Amino acid sequence: MSRLVVVSNRVAPIDEGKQAAGGLAVAVLAALKKTGGIWFGWSGTVVEEESQSEPRRTDVGRLTYATLDLSRRDFEEYYNGFANQTLWPLFHYRLGLIEVSRRTREGYKRVNGYFAEKLVPLLRPDDMVWVHDYHLIPFGEELRQRGCNQRMGFFLHTPFPAPEVLVALPNHREVIRELCAYDLVGFHTQVDLRCFADYIRQELNGEVEDRGPEGGLLIHAFGRTLLARAFPISIDTDTLVSLAETAVRSRHSERLKESLVGRRLIIGVDRLDYSKGLPQRFQAFEQLLVAYPEHCNRVSFLQVAPPSREDVPEYIAIKRELSELSGRINGRFAEFDWVPIRYLNKSFGRRVLAGFYRTAHVGLVTPLRDGMNLVAKEYVACQDPDDPGVLVLSTFAGAARELDSALIVNPFDIEAVADALQRALTMALPERKERHAAMMRTLRSHDIGWWRESYVDALTRAPYG
Numbered sequence: 064m065s066r067l068v069v070v071s072n073r074v075a076p077i078d079e080g081k082q083a084a085g086g087l088a089v090a091v092l093a094a095l096k097k098t099g100g101i102w103f104g105w106s107g108t109v110v111e112e113e114s115q116s117e118p119r120r121t122d123v124g125r126l127t128y129a130t131l132d133l134s135r136r137d138f139e140e141y142y143n144g145f146a147n148q149t150l151w152p153l154f155h156y157r158l159g160l161i162e163v164s165r166r167t168r169e170g171y172k173r174v175n176g177y178f179a180e181k182l183v184p185l186l187r188p189d190d191m192v193w194v195h196d197y198h199l200i201p202f203g204e205e206l207r208q209r210g211c212n213q214r215m216g217f218f219l220h221t222p223f224p225a226p227e228v229l230v231a232l233p234n235h236r237e238v239i240r241e242l243c244a245y246d247l248v249g250f251h252t253q254v255d256l257r258c259f260a261d262y263i264r265q266e267l268n269g270e271v272e273d274r275g276p277e278g279g280l281l282i283h284a285f286g287r288t289l290l291a292r293a294f295p296i297s298i299d300t301d302t303l304v305s306l307a308e309t310a311v312r313s314r315h316s317e318r319l320k321e322s323l324v325g326r327r328l329i330i331g332v333d334r335l336d337y338s339k340g341l342p343q344r345f346q347a348f349e350q351l352l353v354a355y356p357e358h359c360n361r362v363s364f365l366q367v368a369p370p371s372r373e374d375v376p377e378y379i380a381i382k383r384e385l386s387e388l389s390g391r392i393n394g395r396f397a398e399f400d401w402v403p404i405r406y407l408n409k410s411f412g413r414r415v416l417a418g419f420y421r422t423a424h425v426g427l428v429t430p431l432r433d434g435m436n437l438v439a440k441e442y443v444a445c446q447d448p449d450d451p452g453v454l455v456l457s458t459f460a461g462a463a464r465e466l467d468s469a470l471i472v473n474p475f476d477i478e479a480v481a482d483a484l485q486r487a488l489t490m491a492l493p494e495r496k497e498r499h500a501a502m503m504r505t506l507r508s509h510d511i512g513w514w515r516e517s518y519v520d521a522l523t524r525a526p527y528g
C-alpha cells in the first residue's frame with residue numbers, strides 16, 4: 064500500500080498521550096497509523112522573524128510529523144487574512160463579512176508555496192497526498208508546479224457555496240483552477256457537490272459526467288479530469304458510545320447533575336464562531352421562556368463556547384455580543400436559585416463532553432451554515448438508548464442531510480426554534496427512542512472509519528483522467 068502524506072493547517076497534538084479532539088484528527092491519525100506516512104502542516108507557533116526554516120520532524124512509529132512555524136506576517140495574511148476573513152465568510156454565505164485584499168491573497172499563495180517547497184524533498188514517487196481544507200486550496204497546484212506527479216486529493220471541511228455567491232470573490236476562477244489540480248476533490252454533502260458542479264458548468268462551460276449516487280462526478284475542466292464526490296465526515300461511533308457510558312458517572316457529570324437539582328438541561332457546544340448561530344440560539348431559548356413560562360426555573364441551558372480566531376474582528380464582535388445577550392437574558396429571567404443560561408468561554412476534553420451530552424435532555428445545534436457539525440453526531444452517539452435526549456438540528460448543517468430524524472429547524476426562525484425546544488422537552492419516550500435508533504443506524508454504518516476508507520480508496524484509484 065502507498066504511503067499517505069496528509070497536509071492540513073493544524074496538525075493534531077504530537078504528544079501521543081494526549082487525546083486527539085476532533086473527527087478530522089481522529090480519522091487522519093487512524094489512516095496514517097495504517098499506511099505509515101507523514102502529517103505535514105503548521106506547528107501552531109507564530110515567530111516574529113520572517114521564517115524560511117526547515118520542517119521540525121518528530122517520528123512516532125511509522126508516522127512522521129513535519130511542522131513549520133509561521134512568521135507574524137504569514138499568520139496575519141494567510142490564516143487571519145485570506146483564509147479566515149475572505150474564504151471562511153464566503154464559504155459560509157456571509158458576503159457582508161468578506162474582506163477582499165490583494166495583499167492577503169498574495170500572502171495566502173506565498174504560504175502555500177512555502178509549505179509546498181518544504182514538503183517536496185520529503186515526498187516519494189508512490190506517495191498519495193491528501194490535503195485538507197480551505198487554508199490549502201492552492202497547495203496541490205504548487206506541488207505540481209514543482210514537478211510532483213503523485214496522486215493528490217483535497218477535502219473541503221466547510222460548505223462549498225452556490226456559484227452566485229462564489230463569484231463575489233474577484234479571483235474565483237483562479238481558486239477553482241487550483242481545486243482542479245487535484246485528482247480527487249471531496250465535499251461533505253451532495254449539496255456542496257452540486258454547487259461545485261454548477262460552477263463548473265455555468266462559469267467554465269466545463270463538462271460534468273455523473274457516475275451514479277456513490278460514484279461522484281467526473282469533472283473535465285482546465286484540461287484536466289478529476290473526480291468530485293461527497294464523503295460526509297463522521298465520528299468514532301463505537302468509541303463514543305462506550306466513553307459516554309462511563310463518563311456519565313464521572314465527577315464532572317455528577318457535579319453537573321447535582322447543580323441541576325432535578326431541572327432539565329439543554330446543551331450547546333460550539334467554537335465561538337459567527338457561523339454557529341449563537342445569538343439566534345440564545346434568543347430562541349429566551350423565546351421558549353416567554354412562550355412556555357412553565358420552563359422558568361425548570362430548564363437550564365448550558366452553552367460551551369471556546370474562543371476561536373481571536374485576532375479576527377468579527378470574532379471579537381461576536382464574543383462581545385454574546386456576553387451582552389446572555390447577561391441581558393439572565394438578568395431578565397434569573398431567580399435567586401436559578402440562572403437560565405450557563406455561558407462558558409472555555410473548552411472541555413472529549414470525555415467530559417461525552418458525559419455532559421448524555422446528561423442533557425436536548426442537544427441544540429443551530430448553525431446558520433456548517434460544513435458538517437460533528438457535535439450533532441457526538442450528541443446522538445452519547446445518548447442512553449433506553450432514555451435518549453432529543454437533537455434539535457439546523458437544516459443548514461451538513462449533518463442534517465444524514466440525521467433527518469432530529470427535529471430539523473430553520474435557525475433564523477427564532478419562534479420556530481423555541482417551538483422545537485418545547486417539542487423536544489415534552490417528547491414521549493417511544494418517539495425519542497425511535498428517532499435515536501434511526502440516527503444511530505446511520506452513525507454506525509457511516510462512522511469515521513467509513514469516511515477515511517472510502518476517501519483513501521477513491522484516492523488510490525486516481526488518476527481519473
Ligand SMILES: O=P(O)(O)OC[C@H]1O[C@H](O[C@H]2O[C@H](CO)[C@@H](O)[C@H](O)[C@H]2O)[C@H](O)[C@@H](O)[C@@H]1O
Nearest residue numbers: 073086087196220221296371433434435436437
Ligand atoms: O483551526 P481553527 O481555525 O481553530 O478552526 C477549527 C476547525 O474549524 C473548521 O471545522 C470544520 O471541520 C469539521 C470537520 O470536518 C466540520 O464538521 C465543521 O463543519 C467545519 O466547520 C475548519 O474547517 C477546520 O479546518 C478547523 O481546523
Ligand SMILES: O=c1ccn([C@@H]2O[C@H](COP(=O)(O)OP(=O)(O)O)[C@@H](O)[C@H]2O)c(=O)[nH]1
Nearest residue numbers: 084085086334409410411412413436437438
Ligand atoms: O470544548 C470543546 C468544544 C468542542 N470540542 C470538539 O470540537 C469539535 C468541533 O467540531 P464541529 O464539526 O462540531 O465544528 P468545528 O469547530 O470544526 O467548526 C467536536 O469534535 C467537539 O467535540 C471539544 O473537544 N471541546
